[in-house]
Amino acid sequence: MVVTFIGEMTKKSLGATSVALFNREYNLAEYISFGPSTQCNKCQQYRHPTEHYTNDGHTCTVCAQHHPTHEHPCAIGNCKAGHSCTHPPIRYTNCQQPHKASDRNCSTYIKIMMALRRDNATAADTTMTA
Numbered sequence: 001m002v003v004t005f006i007g008e009m010t011k012k013s014l015g016a017t018s019v020a021l022f023n024r025e026y027n028l029a030e031y032i033s034f035g036p037s038t039q040c041n042k043c044q045q046y047r048h049p050t051e052h053y054t055n056d057g058h059t060c061t062v063c064a065q066h067h068p069t070h071e072h073p074c075a076i077g078n079c080k081a082g083h084s085c086t087h088p089p090i091r092y093t094n095c096q097q098p099h100k101a102s103d104r105n106c107s108t109y110i111k112i113m114m115a116l117r118r119d120n121a122t123a124a125d126t127t128m129t130a
Contacts, residue, residue, distance in 0.1 A: 001021075001026065002031070003019070003021070003026075004031070010030070011028045011029075011030065014028070016028060032049050032051050032052070034047075034048060034049040034052070035047075035116075036112050036115070036116055037109070037112050037113060037116060039101070039102075040052075040053050041061075041069075042055075042057075042058050042059070042068075043055065043057070043058070043059050043093075044059045044061060044064075044092070044093050044094065044101040045093075045094065046094075046108070046109075046112055059093050059101075060072050061083055061100050061101040061102055062082075062083065062085050062090055062100055062101075063089050063090060063091055064091040064092060064093035064096075064101075069082060069083050070082045070083065072085055074087050075087070083100075092106060092108075094106070094108040095107055095108045
């Protein structure tokens with residue numbers, strides 16, 4: 001069940017961790033909006049936010065190896081490393097192509113966005129004909 005409080009209310013501002021409704025007690029949780037194009041910053045996969053990632057491991061945005069992006073090493077001496085590194089090997093774990101996970105020209109990202117546009121157009125057509 002989703003109950004929305006209007007305004008700037010949070011669990012902290014309510015001073016509660018649960019709410020009683022319909023003779024039952026429900027735990028409160030922060031609402032985290034996400035969709036098919038939401039990309040997790042830990043595993044680099046789409047369709048879930050970082051907050052919903054349950055595994056311990058990380059996948060680097062730059063090289064697709066198993067370490068957090070901020071720990072990405074670079075052999076080039078004056079490179080800042082981490083997310084700003086542009087030196088090989090650069091690889092994205094979803095498509096195995098030589099680009100960063102944040103690249104919006106990625107075929108995986110483009111397919112997701114095209115599917116969303118198609119779904120939205122279909123929903124609009126259905127609404128107009130109903």
